[in-house]
Amino acid sequence: MAEKTEPEKRQIKFRSAVVLAGGRGRRMGMVEKALLEFEGKTIIERLLESLFKVVDEVILSVRDKNQEKKFKPMLEKFPAREIRFCFDTLEDAGPLDGIRAGLLESKSEYSFICAGDMPFVNFRVVDLLFKKAGGNDAALPRWEDRKFEPLHAVYSKKLVPEIEKAFEKGRCSVLTPVFEMQDVIFVDISEIREIDPELRTFANINTVEDMENMIGSAVKKEKG
Numbered sequence: 001m002a003e004k005t006e007p008e009k010r011q012i013k014f015r016s017a018v019v020l021a022g023g024r025g026r027r028m029g030m031v032e033k034a035l036l037e038f039e040g041k042t043i044i045e046r047l048l049e050s051l052f053k054v055v056d057e058v059i060l061s062v063r064d065k066n067q068e069k070k071f072k073p074m075l076e077k078f079p080a081r082e083i084r085f086c087f088d089t090l091e092d093a094g095p096l097d098g099i100r101a102g103l104l105e106s107k108s109e110y111s112f113i114c115a116g117d118m119p120f121v122n123f124r125v126v127d128l129l130f131k132k133a134g135g136n137d138a139a140l141p142r143w144e145d146r147k148f149e150p151l152h153a154v155y156s157k158k159l160v161p162e163i164e165k166a167f168e169k170g171r172c173s174v175l176t177p178v179f180e181m182q183d184v185i186f187v188d189i190s191e192i193r194e195i196d197p198e199l200r201t202f203a204n205i206n207t208v209e210d211m212e213n214m215i216g217s218a219v220k221k222e223k224g
């Protein structure tokens with residue numbers, strides 16, 4: 001994989017987002033995490049409100065029709081927006097199968113892909129990732145210790161054939177196909193920190209404790 005530092009500037013005109021929601025929420029006791037509510041709003045509503053500031057359509061990547069039914073009522077809050085569902089083809093294969101379904105459903109060459117348990121995704125960071133991805137294969141946030149945020153990144157449809165190859169080899173890790181692409185742009189966390197100093201954009205809710213901490217910090221912010 002070649003690392004590019006100077007991205008070719010090509011503007012992406014139509015932008016899509018794929019929100020992954022097909023997980024089982026095992027660490028939280030099998031709850032529908034995206035539909036968890038705090039301060040009168042669900043995580044998914046917060047996420048969609050932010051995303052629609054910078055994308056033209058959102059695809060909700062769910063397991064199956066049964067799960068779709070649970071999310072349908074929420075769509076009424078976004079009557080003027082283009083929101084569609086896509087469905088997994090494998091059972092419990094994890095986010096990579098949801099990403100494949102989302103990219104295939106997407107009308108755009110480029111999609112921002114994120115987890116549905118991220119209530120504070122920052123639209124300015126999403127905008128930055130789209131700008132970096134234009135003309136390349138992906139824009140992926142990279143931490144100082146070289147860890148990545150593959151579930152908060154922009155990908156082109158070129159990822160789909162790489163996902164197919166990964167599955168053929170029995171690999172389900174999201175990063176496996178990403179690193180097979182040629183032109184992946186890395187966006188250093190320091191650049192994202194300039195937009196979102198506390199990096200709340202990456203916060204995701206995996207446990208009851210995460211949820212309690214998030215509510216606690218929201219209450220503190222209100223008081224302070």
Ligand SMILES: Nc1nc2c(ncn2[C@@H]2O[C@H](COP(=O)(O)OP(=O)(O)OP(=O)(O)O)[C@@H](O)[C@H]2O)c(=O)[nH]1
Nearest residue numbers: 020021022023024025026027061094095098115116
């Ligand atoms: N479409 C789809 N999305 C998935 C699948 N597995 C996980 N995801 C989503 O990928 C994101 C990151 O996964 P996790 O944070 O581990 O969520 P989870 O799988 O529900 O939680 P745990 O069961 O506790 O690991 C979440 O938004 C999940 O909904 C899957 O098989 N299909």
Ligand SMILES: [Mg+2]
Nearest residue numbers: 117204205206
């Ligand atoms: Mg998570």
